Amino acid sequence: MPYQFDLLSHRYRDTETGRFVKVADVAKLIDQEISRSEVRLKGHARLLAQGKIDIAEFQTRMALSLKESHLRVAAVGAGGTNQLTPTHYGNVGAQLKKQYKYLHGFGQDLADGKLTPEQAIRRAGSYAKSAKTSFFESEFTSRGKYGFYAKRLLDAQSRHCASCISYQRLQWTQIKNVVPPGVDCECGGRCRCRLLYQKRTYAGMRL
Ligand SMILES: [Zn+2]
Ligand SMILES: [Zn+2]
Structure with a gap:
């Protein structure tokens, strides 16, 4: 990312032009991350449908991918990984806990044979959007600190x-x-x- 974070204004600057990066462009970065995450999560459901992994392994992979995605967007919201504080991590943890609970129900529905492979893939992908909340929360935590x-x-x-x-x-x-x-x-x-x-x-x- 050719962006540099300016702590006081809480905005990114383009390292080449020195100009502030538009809020919409930062939002685009988050949307791109969410799209990539969606592909990854659907991939886990595909492997499950192909019988290459079992439900427990599917849930483990989903949980790990979600955690990584939430942390990546939280870092964008805070102005970089080195700006993440225990409060940021605590908020991400709370959001993930909610997702893991849904994931538990997802696993049960799969075990009960309630979902077709297509439904399972779609449902897996739908978890990706949850990371957006971690972005906002992270931004809030950081901006709150700076008045x-x-x-x-x-x-x-x-x-x-x-x-x-x-x-x-x-x-x-x-x-x-x-x-x-x-x-x-x-x-x-x-x-x-x-x-x-x-x-x-x-x-x-x-x-
Ligand atoms: Zn609303
Ligand atoms: Zn609402």
Whole structure:
């Protein structure tokens, strides 16, 4: 990645031009990671369907791939692996724990013969998106440390779960009082809720 992280602005700069990297371009990086992860996860389900691995091995591989993916996007959100703190790792761990629970149910459905190979492959791939939550959480943890405020806005084109609607913040709000998309909501962050950030001092003055 030809990007360098600027801690104070909490943004990436292009190392060649020195310009800030657009938020949309960072989001693209995350989407690319999620697409690659999806391919990897589906690959595990394919091996299972071909009888090359058993259900236990499938679950182990899924869990490992998910962990690696969550950590990769968390590192992007924090500004690099060396910026990850125990709080970041704790949040990733909590997100993974949820996914492992789903994975347990997935294994049971497979053992009970409830899924066709196609359904199993699709379901395996659907886990990839969960990493997005780790990106947001990681970004929140880092920005919170540096005094950022946030707004959380609904995307007009998307359908929202009830939680997302209650998490909307139209005013600049201290980051610790904003819930990152995908955390504690039924839609799991598939709704494209948007975040805006601004750095402020004690009295809400813009820096
Ligand atoms: Zn939601
Ligand atoms: Zn939402």
